[in-house]
Amino acid sequence: MKMKSARIHAFGEPSVIRHDEVPRPRPLAGEVLVRVAATSFNPTEAALRAGLLQGFLPVTLPYTPGWDVAGTVAEVGPDTEGFAIGDRVVGRLDGAGAAAEYVAAPGAVLVPAPTSVPLEHAAALPVAGLTAWQAVFEHGKVTAGQRVLVNGAGGGVGGFVTQLAKHAGAEVIATAGPRSTRVVLRHGADHVVDYTSTSLTAALDRPVDTVLNLVPLPPHDASALVSAVRPGGRIVSIATPVEPPAESGVSSLHMVARNDVTHLAALVELVDMGKLAFDISASRPLADLADVHRLSEAGRMRGKVVLIP
Known part of the structure; x- marks a missing residue:
């Protein structure tokens, strides 16, 4: 089966981001397949796209961005416990890949998504x-x-x-x-x-x-x-x-933040207690990802932008 994915094929200006049809991934042991409700943009992704982070955070091209993911479990990989199809989850993907319709994510980096906000808004939380x-x-x-x-x-x-x-x-x-x-x-x-x-x-x-x-x-x-x-x-x-x-x-x-599901779960709890609010300045289709990069680099972005496949 095929899916749509935003991918960086070369380092450079935002125009290097293309939207491809690629095979839908299958979850391996310890993974789940997440149907992506949204990812969110982080300014560091623009530096990565420009090739400025290769010495610190090297990636192999073509590369699918999207460190933040919020979505529902569509398939559970072998030897993966604690998840069921339909579970709403949120997490940070250090290998990225959430700028797509589906992503295979390690179960160890996912926690239950907040229930008090729209699922796509939860994508603004992890990073x-x-x-x-x-x-x-x-x-x-x-x-x-x-x-x-x-x-x-x-x-x-x-x-x-x-x-x-x-x-x-x-x-x-x-x-x-x-x-x-x-x-x-x-x-x-x-x-x-x-x-x-x-x-x-x-x-x-x-x-x-x-x-x-x-x-x-x-x-x-x-x-x-x-x-x-x-x-x-x-x-x-x-x-x-x-x-x-x-x-x-x-x-x-x-400091450089690390992935920590204990901290992420505590953040989700604060959201559901009404003590942590989201500043979502825009919800954009994933097809607008290059434009979002341009806005960020021009200093014209406030709050968080979520991107919906």
Whole structure:
């Protein structure tokens, strides 16, 4: 049987993405076949498509993107326990492949999907949610009563970071552009700094305990982040590494999120408790994937975009 799949045939501009008819995969031992309800776009996928990550995350062409998957189990592979046909699941696929009508996924990376939101919206959760969870709790060690600066709160990861930091009991100061301010406030930010018109130095009345940095930074802006943190505080960055001078007394960590189904299940639980909301800025057909890449590279994307086969 055949299915439609978006595939990258060469590294380059978004036009290298093609939509092919390929054989539908069969699940191997330990896998299930997922009928994809949606995947979601992550900005790192644009860098991968351009060939910028081959030294860090090498892939073989042709390559099917789509790290996030939400869908229903269509077939259960041999020696795969805990799944039944029709189960609604969500997960992060480190080998990617969800930008297709079906994907064979390891059962070990899937958890039951949230029941309180449309299944296609759940595709926005795995990569961004896991990154946010580990930034806030594992590396940022955010606790009640702390002052936390979320730099880049208007993006897909930023929305989850803001909500999780607030859920931890922190006072949250968030940087965001005018297009994102209303959503960031709805996600629980106590204060929003418009980075297009106000400097952090002018906006902060006193230093924060923790900075969670989600955006690439030139050296000057990285220095401004260091000055925003109290001595003994910390910076966690998922983008540009920030290197504070020793005399600042500020520690810094550059993180890469890992796949962790325990964390993903905890995120799903928060969604179903009504304590974690999605910022879905658009639902687009998978055929629009190249256009979504172009929008991202032009800096014209807010929140998460889900793509429906």
